Amino acid sequence: MDKKTAAELLTKLREEKPVIHHITNYVTVNDCANITICAGASPVMADSKEEVEEMVAVAGALVLNIGTLSPAQIESMILAGKRANELNIPVILDPVGAGATALRTKSALKLTEELKISVIKGNAGEIGVLAGAKATVRGVDSGSLEGDAFEVARRCSELTGAVVAMSGATDIVTDGKKTLIVENGHPMMGNLSGTGCMAASLTGAFAAVSDDYLESTASALALFGLCGEKASVYSKGPYSFRTGLCDELFRLKSVELGVDARIKDKDGI
Amino acid sequence: MDKKTAAELLTKLREEKPVIHHITNYVTVNDCANITICAGASPVMADSKEEVEEMVAVAGALVLNIGTLSPAQIESMILAGKRANELNIPVILDPVGAGATALRTKSALKLTEELKISVIKGNAGEIGVLAGAKATVRGVDSGSLEGDAFEVARRCSELTGAVVAMSGATDIVTDGKKTLIVENGHPMMGNLSGTGCMAASLTGAFAAVSDDYLESTASALALFGLCGEKASVYSKGPYSFRTGLCDELFRLKSVELGVDARIKDKDGI
């Protein structure tokens, strides 16, 4: 893809300021709200079944994150997701810890079956579990995956109909046919709780201003990784890194993203 | 009002260290706890219906924030609020997102009807909704308001019997008769999730050491805005701003508040 697209989407995001409705975990929710603001969008967190259908109707995207799931929360996710599907609002799924417990695996699969998910963003283990591959997930760690990561991501996309983003040292983003590789990022991101969740929030924000979820997702991940690179230069540990990460995103100009995004077509085209 | 009052209240707050009982959302709760400490008070968060009546009884103020409300949480708010009313403990309401969904509007109105609220602190859209004015609220954004802001704030105060604080570029604080304007603040406060919630926590802390909720609320908002001004000088984005905001509050001397608070009587008296 043309890196100018990433820059254009960031500009559009800041002009339109879409509401990004999150139903998410209580561990990293504050960082998700703030990273969404730093990107230029407007977060709202609401998970009561009495209000999610009404709330999602004004949103540009819906982000579902099962980091601290409960059966009641999954019910709200289904309600909000169905309404989003009716209104053609993109739904992003972050299947945190799928594979770690039966509840998480079952809930993630249920969401992919009952809803039309636009983008699934997970680590290798989580995506592997959703693709039916041999994968092990320990807690909410990345776990490990047997088999070719590209093939697993493609299979997950085929099974779910979603664009699949598998995060890692390099991120893989695929719609089952075309595959992009995002090389932005920094190892310090693995030392901060919630970077995966924040990446999902940004994926939602970019999906809200695009019809091409393959490109919007790669753009979001490139943006996040780029800010991580910048923050790593002067940070002294995970918390000063987090401060830098959010501040850099807030200040980043679209034109910088157009220059420094490292997004490649897998097949070198 | 005399700005010395603001300074005196801050001194009193740090001497008495009242417990501020919060029933609040899970997005910004950590910042609410910490800003309460930075001001000199002692936060406690408790929302189980089995314990809220007992917990509120030792508090100097009760802060109710519907940012991520549920029917069970509203029930706890009513229980805690009624006990607070019996004990003459001030109750502060932050009607987050009133107008955005029926659940939020209905819940905020229910709280104002079943409880004696001392202070309602909201943005223009939320206060407008409670005043029955034409207002639109999108997610938890400030929304917009038709009509004169002063008039709407006054009407909200008349309808509810509460002091009403409408936050904005300048804050309006009114008891329906007398109106104060607080000019402290900085635009960066709008780029950080939870500044509204933190302002409500401080409003609670100041109400705990005063009988005049008009003056205590204006003092709290002036203090918060002043710390925002100070932090904005050296911050590089929302997260370094947040760090500065809390640190500045922790260090601020009462005498500085007495000098730098910009609180005016609306009618120039």
Added chain:
Amino acid sequence: MDKKTAAELLTKLREEKPVIHHITNYVTVNDCANITICAGASPVMADSKEEVEEMVAVAGALVLNIGTLSPAQIESMILAGKRANELNIPVILDPVGAGATALRTKSALKLTEELKISVIKGNAGEIGVLAGAKATVRGVDSGSLEGDAFEVARRCSELTGAVVAMSGATDIVTDGKKTLIVENGHPMMGNLSGTGCMAASLTGAFAAVSDDYLESTASALALFGLCGEKASVYSKGPYSFRTGLCDELFRLKSVELGVDARIKDKDGI
């Protein structure tokens, strides 16, 4: 104890990276997750009764914190704790606010009765309540204690069979027979919400790599206090202090802990 033990445990923790399963409050949960990562372990937060038994089975320790308890959460704590007991996984209890409400006191006692707790970490008031001593707890403040702190800590240990850590200007750690005193720490830790919770997380992380919970607990508290001392040198208030606290822990070398830990046998041996 030999301070080299503290250094060795930190090294082991970073090699083994145990999963630390938390069932905890929604106020300080993010800091608990991040401090666990900074120490070198892998946090997971999960509290649905449908999954806690499965989740705890892969953990190196279980941390139970009743900071924002509900009856449903206590039920999950019992389920996870019983499974941890079966699997010989250490269980750490932070009885936040025991004594402040009947629900908290009753719940904390229930956990100590139905579960084999390895370590109880609380402030003087909370430990006093569990020991049946005269203690007053106001909100989640430290409260006050009548009687000799060492004696109360020992009694709590005898009654519960757990190692007891009573936090304060100097921390007391006792197994009922042997008592250690940890002198690391800084007063600024009392100005930040969640330092007690973070200390419990670290206590869990160290318990996961040791069989001697007296020594592992003293090591964890010395480590935390030492990082607080280092962060206090350059911090300007509670939030820059928090950033420094986590960053220092992330960077701290085991050998430094071996040198700078201030752990003493109470009886000077």
